[in-house]
Amino acid sequence: MTVIAFKCFGNGSVAYALGAIYGMPWPSVNVSESAPGSIVVKCDVTVHMRDGVSLRVNVYRPLGERPSPVLLTHRYG
Numbered sequence: 001m002t003v004i005a006f007k008c009f010g011n012g013s014v015a016y017a018l019g020a021i022y023g024m025p026w027p028s029v030n031v032s033e034s035a036p037g038s039i040v041v042k043c044d045v046t047v048h049m050r051d052g053v054s055l056r057v058n059v060y061r062p063l064g065e066r067p068s069p070v071l072l073t074h075r076y077g
Contacts, residue, residue, distance in 0.1 A: 038063055 042059040049055065062068050 034062075 040059075040061050040063060044056045045059050047055045047057055
């Protein structure tokens with residue numbers, strides 16, 4: 001895990017932050033398609049948070065009950 005410590009003062013703070021970000025390693029990504037019918041999709045599922053807020057999410061998961069990795073995304077609007 002990479003932790004970036006930003007300097008909050010001085011003229012070089014932006015250059016320091018950009019140097020720290022560009023120096024981070026970027027992992028390789030493999031994208032593959034799943035077989036047709038192997039993914040279960042549930043749209044607009046209501047998830048209740050502890051603070052009383054209700055979120056609406058789309059859930060994509062493989063068939064079966066085995067544990068599987070999770071990918072969480074977020075978008076505005």
